[in-house]
Amino acid sequence: MSAFRSRLKKLLLGENGERPRTRSRKVFRWTRIGVLIVVGLVTLQSVLLVAGAWRNDRQISRHMGVAAAEVLSAGPRRSTIEFVTPNRVTYRPELGVLYPSELDTGMRIYVDYDKNNPDLVRVQHRNASLAIIPAGSIAVVGWGIAVALLFGLAYAEKRWFTAPLAQK
Secondary structure, three states, X not given: OHHHHHHHHHHXXXXXXXXXXXXXXXXXXXXHHHHHHHHHHHHHHHHHHHHHHHHHHHHHHHOEEEEEEEEEEOOOOOOEEEEEOOOOOEEOOOOOOEXXXXXXXXXXXXXXXXXXXXXXEEEOOOOHHHHHHHHHHHHHHHHHHHHHHHHHHHHHHHHHHHOOHHHO
């Protein structure tokens, strides 16, 4: 635990692990903290994306209805559909269908929908596990960029404070 704390202290406060006293060291410190906050928010967004997809799937599974649907417009992130429920009500979900990949305009597909909220619709036999790879990719790329920035900041800080005084 103390090794983790010492590394965290170095990460936030700098190489010597002490609170910065000069303005330029404070700028480096706050920049590092800013990078960590941004990457933390990106990671949180990825986790919430997967959690939201599972919540939607659970809601659909609780009150599931099945219907045949027609794809009105198709895109990689959003596809618009139209379906008719067994009680002959036609729905066009405002936000489209969940998990819309590999759909083409004019296709006839089966969808699962929430009987209590027919705007919550997914393509049949697709679930939240499809959201893990895109969300995980976003988090991994975010952390990769953050690590590169933190190493770059450490290098810049070391160069800045070890350069001869005549060059400053």
